[in-house]
């Protein structure tokens with residue numbers, strides 16, 4: 343994993359003096375690929391079980407918010423989304439979701455509205471932080487794209503962050519940078535250049551762009567100094583740096599992020615330790 347720190351020169355005009363306040367603690371869970379029917383498996387993994395195992399290992403007493411960055415349901419079914427909400431409910435924590443390529447964005451919006459509690463919100467404000475949730479899903483396609491409406495929404499939210507002196511996490515499902523493997527080249531965010539054009543003038547406000555989709559841990563900065571972070575799945579993981587699709591033997595995982603009032607983030611990935619992997623390592627795709 344490579345890491346890059348934010349160029350401090352971009353932040354010299356901001357009030358980023360450390361307040362000494364404790365950080366806000368956010369958890370990202372991504373790509374659970376749940377099914378609406380109990381016991382169904384994805385390449386040999388019971389994804390509901392792995393999600394529950396990850397949930398049981400979260401440090402619930404310190405979490406301020408959970409973000410779920412897409413591919414929540416492998417079968418895009420209402421029972422899968424309802425079950426996801428039911429599994430999260432005992433934690434008593436606020437959470438917000440966005441859709442991935444396996445999801446049904448309209449159905450998710452209906453279910454979020456019916457449940458209330460901000461599940462489908464586009465923006466979450468936590469202290470001096472603005473979490474911006476984007477929809478990159480394209481019906482019946484694996485790749486992602488940000489519509490003109492999404493790009494306009496992103497710009498408006500970044501302008502709000504500028505006005506309100508906030509730092510941002512920009513959350514989406516699809517990878518805006520090429521994946522680490524050849525087979526991933528066609529499945530990322532198609533209009534990544536348009537996305538980066540919107541981000542660029544606000545780069546001093548953006549602590550990180552947070553995504554999933556390629557089921558692996560990535561943490562690096564682009565040439566503008568914007569940090570891009572990908573998180574492994576709560577289910578199966580994809581092996582990096584290979585030509586064709588291949589599963590990795592890493593266990594289900596979540597990411598924690600500590601958001602400081604001066605715009606810094608600390609982050610890391612926690613994998614389960616003793617989860618019995620029953621995956622089909624010879625699978626040619628998912």
Ligand SMILES: [Fe+2]
Nearest residue numbers: 373413555556
């Ligand atoms: Fe996925």
